[in-house]
Amino acid sequence: MVYEGKTKEELSALLEKERKAYEEIKLRGINLDVSRGKPAPEQLDISAELLNTPINGFSESGIDCRNYGVLDGIPEIKNLFAELLDIKPSEIFVGGNSSLNLMYDLIMKFMIFGTGEGAAPWKDAEEIKFLCPSPGYDRHFAITENFGFKMIPVTMTPQGPDMDEVERLVSSDSSIKGIWCVPMYSNPQGISYGDETVRRFAALKPAASDFRIFWDNAYFVHHLTDTPDSILNILEECKKTGREDSVFIFASTSKISFPGAGISVMASSEKNIAYLTRLIGAQTIGYDKINQLRHAAFFKSAADVHNHMKRHRDIMYPKFLIIEKSLDEGLLAEGLITYHKPNGGYFISVDTTLASAKRVVKLCLEAGLKLTPAGSSYPYHIDPNDSNIRLAPTFIGEESLSEFGELFSCAVRISSLEKLLG
Amino acid sequence: MVYEGKTKEELSALLEKERKAYEEIKLRGINLDVSRGKPAPEQLDISAELLNTPINGFSESGIDCRNYGVLDGIPEIKNLFAELLDIKPSEIFVGGNSSLNLMYDLIMKFMIFGTGEGAAPWKDAEEIKFLCPSPGYDRHFAITENFGFKMIPVTMTPQGPDMDEVERLVSSDSSIKGIWCVPMYSNPQGISYGDETVRRFAALKPAASDFRIFWDNAYFVHHLTDTPDSILNILEECKKTGREDSVFIFASTSKISFPGAGISVMASSEKNIAYLTRLIGAQTIGYDKINQLRHAAFFKSAADVHNHMKRHRDIMYPKFLIIEKSLDEGLLAEGLITYHKPNGGYFISVDTTLASAKRVVKLCLEAGLKLTPAGSSYPYHIDPNDSNIRLAPTFIGEESLSEFGELFSCAVRISSLEKLLG
Numbered sequence: 001m002v003y004e005g006k007t008k009e010e011l012s013a014l015l016e017k018e019r020k021a022y023e024e025i026k027l028r029g030i031n032l033d034v035s036r037g038k039p040a041p042e043q044l045d046i047s048a049e050l051l052n053t054p055i056n057g058f059s060e061s062g063i064d065c066r067n068y069g070v071l072d073g074i075p076e077i078k079n080l081f082a083e084l085l086d087i088k089p090s091e092i093f094v095g096g097n098s099s100l101n102l103m104y105d106l107i108m109k110f111m112i113f114g115t116g117e118g119a120a121p122w123k124d125a126e127e128i129k130f131l132c133p134s135p136g137y138d139r140h141f142a143i144t145e146n147f148g149f150k151m152i153p154v155t156m157t158p159q160g161p162d163m164d165e166v167e168r169l170v171s172s173d174s175s176i177k178g179i180w181c182v183p184m185y186s187n188p189q190g191i192s193y194g195d196e197t198v199r200r201f202a203a204l205k206p207a208a209s210d211f212r213i214f215w216d217n218a219y220f221v222h223h224l225t226d227t228p229d230s231i232l233n234i235l236e237e238c239k240k241t242g243r244e245d246s247v248f249i250f251a252s253t254s255k256i257s258f259p260g261a262g263i264s265v266m267a268s269s270e271k272n273i274a275y276l277t278r279l280i281g282a283q284t285i286g287y288d289k290i291n292q293l294r295h296a297a298f299f300k301s302a303a304d305v306h307n308h309m310k311r312h313r314d315i316m317y318p319k320f321l322i323i324e325k326s327l328d329e330g331l332l333a334e335g336l337i338t339y340h341k342p343n344g345g346y347f348i349s350v351d352t353t354l355a356s357a358k359r360v361v362k363l364c365l366e367a368g369l370k371l372t373p374a375g376s377s378y379p380y381h382i383d384p385n386d387s388n389i390r391l392a393p394t395f396i397g398e399e400s401l402s403e404f405g406e407l408f409s410c411a412v413r414i415s416s417l418e419k420l421l422g
Numbered sequence: 423m424v425y426e427g428k429t430k431e432e433l434s435a436l437l438e439k440e441r442k443a444y445e446e447i448k449l450r451g452i453n454l455d456v457s458r459g460k461p462a463p464e465q466l467d468i469s470a471e472l473l474n475t476p477i478n479g480f481s482e483s484g485i486d487c488r489n490y491g492v493l494d495g496i497p498e499i500k501n502l503f504a505e506l507l508d509i510k511p512s513e514i515f516v517g518g519n520s521s522l523n524l525m526y527d528l529i530m531k532f533m534i535f536g537t538g539e540g541a542a543p544w545k546d547a548e549e550i551k552f553l554c555p556s557p558g559y560d561r562h563f564a565i566t567e568n569f570g571f572k573m574i575p576v577t578m579t580p581q582g583p584d585m586d587e588v589e590r591l592v593s594s595d596s597s598i599k600g601i602w603c604v605p606m607y608s609n610p611q612g613i614s615y616g617d618e619t620v621r622r623f624a625a626l627k628p629a630a631s632d633f634r635i636f637w638d639n640a641y642f643v644h645h646l647t648d649t650p651d652s653i654l655n656i657l658e659e660c661k662k663t664g665r666e667d668s669v670f671i672f673a674s675t676s677k678i679s680f681p682g683a684g685i686s687v688m689a690s691s692e693k694n695i696a697y698l699t700r701l702i703g704a705q706t707i708g709y710d711k712i713n714q715l716r717h718a719a720f721f722k723s724a725a726d727v728h729n730h731m732k733r734h735r736d737i738m739y740p741k742f743l744i745i746e747k748s749l750d751e752g753l754l755a756e757g758l759i760t761y762h763k764p765n766g767g768y769f770i771s772v773d774t775t776l777a778s779a780k781r782v783v784k785l786c787l788e789a790g791l792k793l794t795p796a797g798s799s800y801p802y803h804i805d806p807n808d809s810n811i812r813l814a815p816t817f818i819g820e821e822s823l824s825e826f827g828e829l830f831s832c833a834v835r836i837s838s839l840e841k842l843l844g
Binding site: 041047052057066069098108111139258279282283288291 | 458469476477490523526533705709
């Protein structure tokens with residue numbers, strides 16, 4: 001590390017220098033937000049045609065999408081996702097514009113009605129715990145926190161959640177009812193689960209018969225590089241172990257077409273899908289089939305989706321490269337951070353070696369750069385090491401990213417030096 | 423009644439005659455469905471332009487509707503419904519494509535989190551009861567049945583629910599937590615609540631502090647005649663009694679634009695809307711703003727909506743008139759049924775004088791006419807008098823309605839005569 005072997009005076013002088021640089025940057029009136037994984041407006045523009053794709057209201061399968069009916073989704077969309085996810089159409093339920101909403105509603109139904117016919121509702125359990133591979137997706141944790149579930153962090157490894165830990169916990173504690181997973185290009189680290197990890201998920205022997213895996217495959221086609229990751233099909237692996245009722249897969253077009261107006265799907269065993277379709281039948285007459293129709297007209301095949309994602313990549317990847325270059329040449333070379341270079345997804349997740357993540361985020365904010373609040377990627381917002389910082393480079397323009405790098409580096413250096421100087 | 427004073431032999435002869443007519447009708451191979459309140463395809467055609475209304479993704483208020491954000495709805499839609507319902511935009515939450523879904527989700531939230539800050543979750547109550555003005559909307563009752571609430575039928579009068587009954591029940595039983603209301607052109611009777619009824623709702627003194635009124639204003643602009651009904655503004659009336667937290671109003675464009683792809687809203691006190699917006703913030707990042715934008719581009723003002731509804735009326739009302747004429751000249755004149763002539767809504771609700779509703783529905787079905795199953799408009803599908811039959815004349819063509827009238831009349835006569843003959 002660059003500060004190793006330095007005297008206190010040398011460190012103080014370096015801190016002084018960085019603080020001066022920081023004050024200069026502050027004067028520039030920077031106004032940047034890299035806090036959320038939002039597509040840039042130029043990414044939304046590539047779906048512009050979807051806004052005005054001519055449709056007449058009828059699906060090729062002959063459904064009048066304008067009227068009531070067809071609770072589980074039109075065949076065209078089921079088939080599209082079946083092809084994309086390598087899952088049978090009969091294992092897919094098509095929801096509204098938000099897969100997060102599907103997850104929340106699923107937990108609501110488990111609370112009130114239980115995970116299946118004859119299962120006890122979770123609301124009647126004395127305590128419910130969820131495993132939370134951390135760092136993870138803050139909105140997952142917000143749902144389980146909202147429901148008052150006890151969240152247990154699980155260490156993330158480069159192959160996914162620490163499966164020794166997961167196996168030990170779920171096999172010994174019947175109050176553990178679920179686990180949150182983002183198996184591909186995980187939020188925030190961009191880690192994809194190894195084959196061994198997926199197989200061990202499928203082979204879990206939980207103490208709770210109603211333990212469920214929430215497999216949020218949010219970035220399943222969201223590759224960035226020429227060496228994309230791939231993961232095993234969890235539903236197929238679960239079928240091999242006879243545990244296909246234990247997993248729910250989620251995906252959506254939120255970051256394919258439009259974040260606020262895409263199509264979401266949930267996939268699981270036919271038995272689970274039948275059970276939930278019956279329950280959802282009391283909740284709604286059906287989701288928006290016109291939007292399904294529009295998406296089916298725009299994306300006629302999985303190939304269309306993959307081609308479309310290349311256009312996203314062309315806009316996104318250069319931004320990732322700018323940040324990665326800046327980190328590699330600066331903070332990483334100086335030994336002040338570590339990070340995983342993602343092959344896809346929406347984030348770069350940085351771990352500081354010395355610096356306080358909270359202090360870094362505060363310094364950046366005061367100079368006009370908004371980062372995700374430190375700790376957000378952990379249950380209860382508690383990062384035990386106060387070291388993780390999530391960067392979302394997609395929303396801002398390339399020209400702003402150099403400004404970002406300079407300020408961020410400066411903030412990490414200041415915080416690191418402050419730590420060293422006590 | 424036409425059969426009064428007739429001998430057994432005369433009645434038997436009449437039955438014989440009707441049965442012969444029925445067998446003849448049966449041979450025609452009728453295939454009609456008047457079971458659900460679905461708009462006809464021609465009604466959907468009048469919103470054809472909405473399918474391809476050109477939009478660029480941005481609201482007039484400057485929101486990028488394609489991206490994440492704006493949980494509670496874009497200002498244009500809030501303002502539109504504010505004008506239509508005479509409610510402040512700040513009292514309105516804009517949902518997805520289904521107001522039924524908003525109701526279901528609201529009850530889910532009351533179950534898990536309670537009706538407001540500090541209120542006990544309904545799941546912790548020993549028993550929950552709901553008042554169900556009957557006949558009423560089957561999908562309302564399906565929700566409360568699903569949750570295991572005990573449903574208590576309340577008699578409907580021509581002015582709305584029997585308020586003596588409602589007041590007596592809610593003031594004496596703290597396990598009564600809610601009431602379902604369709605205050606305008608009620609489903610199925612087409613009754614609009616009188617001013618006195620609305621005022622008494624606003625002045626209720628429930629034993630349960632978390633008693634809530636589910637005011638499903640589904641047909642608020644769905645007039646059929648030149649003498650439309652109007653109802654008092656329940657939220658305003660509740661403000662006068664200080665009980666504005668006790669009511670939730672629902673409306674949607676489902677039967678204005680497209681049943682499967684409209685916009686739904688929920689309205690209540692600002693306090694309730696703030697509480698729910700916070701809770702919904704864990705459920706979704708936001709509803710489909712592109713569809714909101716499309717609707718805002720198509721319906722620029724309340725006047726646009728009212729003009730649009732006139733076009734629906736032009737298609738719907740002739741169908742109602744055909745059925746009413748047939749009923750008036752036949753079964754009503756014969757004293758075999760009674761019914762309320764609705765000024766709006768989607769249904770004609772017939773009460774048989776003698777006939778068994780179950781038997782009528784069965785006879786019709788066997789001859790090719792699908793009616794809503796008898797009892798559907800009552801909690802647990804139990805019509806205590808077995809007399810109520812809901813007719814939904816909108817979906818089928820005018821040319822089919824005479825066939826409908828002939829068969830339906832024949833079935834009611836057969837069932838009535840069977841009753842008289844024991």
